[in-house]
Amino acid sequence: xxxxxxxxxxxxxxxxxxxxxxxxxxxxxxxxxxxxxxxxxxxxxxxxxxxxxxxxxxxxxxxxxxxxxxxxxxxxxxxxxxxxxxxxxxxxxxxxxxxxxxxxxxxxxxxxxxxxxxxxxxxxxxxxxxxxxxxxxxxxxxxxxxxxxxxxxxxxxxxxxxxxxxxxxxxxxxxxxxxxxxxxxxxxxxxxxxxxxxxxxxxxxxxxxxxxxxxxxxxxxxxxxxxxxxxxxxxxxxxxxxxxxxxxxxxxxxxxxxxxxxxxxxxxxxxxxxxxxxxxxxxxxxxxxxxxxxxxxxxxxxxxxxxxxxxxxxxxxxxxxxxxxxxx
Numbered sequence: 425x426x427x428x429x430x431x432x433x434x435x436x437x438x439x440x441x442x443x444x445x446x447x448x449x450x451x452x453x454x455x456x457x458x459x460x461x462x463x464x465x466x467x468x469x470x471x472x473x474x475x476x477x478x479x480x481x482x483x484x485x486x487x488x489x490x491x492x493x494x495x496x497x498x499x500x501x502x503x504x505x506x507x508x509x510x511x512x513x514x515x516x517x518x519x520x521x522x523x524x525x526x527x528x529x530x531x532x533x534x535x536x537x538x539x540x541x542x543x544x545x546x547x548x549x550x551x552x553x554x555x556x557x558x559x560x561x562x563x564x565x566x567x568x569x570x571x572x573x574x575x576x577x578x579x580x581x582x583x584x585x586x587x588x589x590x591x592x593x594x595x596x597x598x599x600x601x602x603x604x605x606x607x608x609x610x611x612x613x614x615x616x617x618x619x620x621x622x623x624x625x626x627x628x629x630x631x632x633x634x635x636x637x638x639x640x641x642x643x644x645x646x647x648x649x650x651x652x653x654x655x656x657x658x659x660x661x662x663x664x665x666x667x668x669x670x671x672x673x674x675x676x677x678x679x680x681x682x683x684x685x686x687x688x689x690x691x692x693x694x695x696x697x698x699x700x701x702x703x704x705x706x707x708x709x710x711x712x713x714x715x716x717x718x719x720x721x722x723x724x725x726x727x728x729x730x731x732x733x734x735x736x737x738x739x740x741x742x743x744x745x746x747x748x749x750x751x752x
Contacts, residue, residue: 425715426494426722427745428453430645433727433734435465439485442466445735447489449742454491455531455724458521459514460500461678467496472521479525494722495529495643496522499589500679502575503535503568505543509680511535512571516578523582529643529722530579531587531617534596534605537567548593568595569608576611587617587643590633598628599636606640615642619726620710624649624701625660625693631706634713641717646745647726648701655692664688687730695728697737699744707748715752 428451434442435457446454458464471478486493498518500511515532522530536546539560552558579586588596588605596602602616618641620630634641651660658664666686668675676684687694698707714721725745727737 425711425719425749426453426492427451427646427724427742427749428455428491428494428722429725429727429738429742430455430457430497431466432457432462432497433738435462436734439466443485443489443491445738447491449738450746451725451742452491453494453722453724454486455495455497455722456493458496458498458518458530460498460502460511460518460532462499467521469517469521472524483525493525493527495531495587495724496527497531499531499533499591501533501535501546501594503537503564503571503595504546504680505538506545506680509682511679514679515575519575519578519582519584519586522584528583529585529587531589531643531645533591534568534572534588534594534601536594537564539563546593548597550592550597564595565604565608568605572605572609572614573611576609576614579613580611584613585642586614588614589617589619589622589645591619591622592626598623598626599633602637602640615640617643617645618714619645619647620702621645621647621649621695621726621728625651627660631709631713634710634717638717641714641721644714644721644723645726646698646707646723646741647728648696648698648741650694650696650701652690652692652694654688654690658692660692662688662692664691694730697727697729697732697744698725698741700729700740704744704747704751707744708751711745711748711752 429446431442498515502512502515539547549560552561623630668686725741729737
């Protein structure tokens with residue numbers, strides 16, 4: 425099993441310095457952003473596409489530190505109905521680059537189209553209890569399946585497994601929707617990214633989700649979630665997010681003129697470093713479940729704990745993860 429980190433939280437550092445941080449934590453795996461919501465700060469895409477020498481030099485940055493580049497990450501909304509949002513293009517380009525590098529996994533999201541052919545904004549439709557919402561669901565899946573069949577074909581040709589993060593806001597957000605996409609695409613190179621954090625706040629047990637998905641799980645993230653007291657009043661479907669204007673603290677562009685929303689002041693849940701929402705014993709069980717599916721699966725820390733700085737959060741998560749692996 426590979427244990428490592430996703431470098432998005434280290435985008436303020438050059439690649440070599442970011443890799444030194446990860447190696448210094450006793451980890452051996454790295455996941456690099458390749459587009460989508462975030463720019464590919466640590467991935468010189470054009471140089472890698474054009475030169476085998478550049479690819480070997482790039483991979484040498486990892487191997488010289490005892491690290492393996494186990495995955496690229498192109499999280500975004502590749503089904504966004506506005507063509508100005510480039511996430512689908514980034515995803516297709518990322519498959520090509522992963523194939524050229526010999527990286528066998530690419531993490532992304534399934535995306536969400538609009539509600540009909542005339543929509544310019546995406547919509548999430550998780551609870552179609554009313555017949556018009558069933559119409560939306562049918563339209564969205566009708567748009568999604570042909571796109572993902574094309575992605576599957578490209579991934580198969582490049583020998584890259586595309587790992588879908590089950591993320592609310594997308595058509596695939598839980599195991600049942602992951603099964604549906606895999607079945608409708610009927611491919612060999614489309615599977616699940618097991619990120620527990622987005623399952624925890626939905627009330628899903630990630631250990632049981634791994635058992636349910638089985639061989640569909642092809643990559644994993646290490647990110648925790650803490651359920652707060654506000655959930656007892658407002659539940660976990662909390663819409664109290666706010667707009668953050670350009671130039672304001674916390675503004676983060678996410679491609680195509682979009683940006684990250686501001687977090688509620690008293691949220692129902694928070695993303696926290698591994699071990700701050702669930703203890704080491706739980707993470708030991710999680711790693712055991714993953715090992716049963718794939719003994720060589722990468723598990724990469726994704727640090728989004730707003731209460732800890734980048735290095736403190738990575739250190740805390742790495743210590744928990746390594747202790748869980750030792751106990752496994």
